[in-house]
Amino acid sequence: MIRLSKYDKSVLNGEHGPGALTAMKIITRMAEVYGTDRLMDIDAAHIDSSLYMGDATLEFAEHLASQGAQVVVPSTLNVSGVDEHGWQAWSVPPDWADNARRQMVAYVAMGCVQTWTCAPYQTEHRPHFGQQIAWGESNAIAFANSVIGARTERYPDLLDICAAITGRVPAVGYHLEENRRGQIHMPLEGTHRKLQENDGLYPVLGHLVGKVAQDKVPVLTGFDVSPTEDQLKAFGAAAASSGTVGLFHIVGITPEAPTIPAAFHGREPERVVEITMESLRAARAELSTAEGEKLDMVALGCPHFSQPEFEHLAGLLEGKEKASQVEFLVTSNRAMTMLAEKTGSLETLKKFGGRITRDTCILTTPMLPDEIRIIMTNSAKYAYYAPGMLNTQVVFGTLEDCVRSAIDGRVNRDEGLWKT
Numbered sequence: 001m002i003r004l005s006k007y008d009k010s011v012l013n014g015e016h017g018p019g020a021l022t023a024m025k026i027i028t029r030m031a032e033v034y035g036t037d038r039l040m041d042i043d044a045a046h047i048d049s050s051l052y053m054g055d056a057t058l059e060f061a062e063h064l065a066s067q068g069a070q071v072v073v074p075s076t077l078n079v080s081g082v083d084e085h086g087w088q089a090w091s092v093p094p095d096w097a098d099n100a101r102r103q104m105v106a107y108v109a110m111g112c113v114q115t116w117t118c119a120p121y122q123t124e125h126r127p128h129f130g131q132q133i134a135w136g137e138s139n140a141i142a143f144a145n146s147v148i149g150a151r152t153e154r155y156p157d158l159l160d161i162c163a164a165i166t167g168r169v170p171a172v173g174y175h176l177e178e179n180r181r182g183q184i185h186m187p188l189e190g191t192h193r194k195l196q197e198n199d200g201l202y203p204v205l206g207h208l209v210g211k212v213a214q215d216k217v218p219v220l221t222g223f224d225v226s227p228t229e230d231q232l233k234a235f236g237a238a239a240a241s242s243g244t245v246g247l248f249h250i251v252g253i254t255p256e257a258p259t260i261p262a263a264f265h266g267r268e269p270e271r272v273v274e275i276t277m278e279s280l281r282a283a284r285a286e287l288s289t290a291e292g293e294k295l296d297m298v299a300l301g302c303p304h305f306s307q308p309e310f311e312h313l314a315g316l317l318e319g320k321e322k323a324s325q326v327e328f329l330v331t332s333n334r335a336m337t338m339l340a341e342k343t344g345s346l347e348t349l350k351k352f353g354g355r356i357t358r359d360t361c362i363l364t365t366p367m368l369p370d371e372i373r374i375i376m377t378n379s380a381k382y383a384y385y386a387p388g389m390l391n392t393q394v395v396f397g398t399l400e401d402c403v404r405s406a407i408d409g410r411v412n413r414d415e416g417l418w419k420t
């Protein structure tokens, strides 16, 4: 039996309208499924249900909106199923675009903020340490929990919007201090400083850590450098793809891990798994399925490109031009794209021959033409999912590798860093 507050009861009595009643019924039922009798307050949400995946997701959104459901906490939106302003330039079927747009409209009608990004933590809506939130989207969950120290369970689509409409969630998982304890110790052994400084390490490391940790909380030690926020973003996205990592600690770097005992809450790790150069090389190899030099497309921006990433990319593209046979795509959200436009990075991208897709990405909208068979990316998440979801082959490389390859019109990776 769920312990209900006065507010919960009033929602279940229909006093806040039929939309809130539907959402609260789902929340209380899910509390039973999670095995708790307790609900708790959240004060922000990030909604991954915004993603159009067919009739069911559209109907669910329109049903709630037609019942007058409104979010009661600030609620950002994850990617949508269509780039509203640019889908016609790609292979998106018009009926898909129409349905995906209808779904966007439904979430906006419920009062959500039109961030349309899988990197909401790089917007003004970034949560703060200790804040109780209900976030969907695996990379965002990992980042919010680990890098910021906010508290969210891994919310599946549809439950996230119910949390936003009620402001209530089952009191389980990473909302609770005791479940935030590190479980697997993964020391970095023999990873040289130059590699630690390189962006290319973090997706590979995340891929490896996700495979080992699965749904446990990994604790990494042995860093000689302080990774940048974008490097931690790439790491978390990878670990949440190959595993279901929703929280990680890096000792001396992330806020809940000032020391090893603090990361493990004073207990012993369940397991110790060393990260060696050999295991990293193997993980890197797994992220490529294509052989040879053939290349159809470079895809960047998974998770969505940030302002520093646009700037970095522009520096690499300045005065250069891609090979005509290779598509060059960056995915980001409308706010970052606007900033890139202001700073001139977008112009540099266009002069290079590159294109931008806003508010969605290649995995969430059917935009790629059939001719795209081999994709190169600096994202372990794209590399992990593209073969299965898009039926393409992939090559993983650093941002520099991707740019060089786009210019050369063939895969051209620098192996130097991975040799020693």
Ligand code: F3S
Pocket (backbone or CB within 6 Å): 079, 118, 139, 237, 301, 302, 303, 304, 331, 360, 361, 362, 363, 364, 381, 382
């Ligand atoms: Fe974002 Fe799409 Fe990657 S939603 S995290 S760009 S798969």
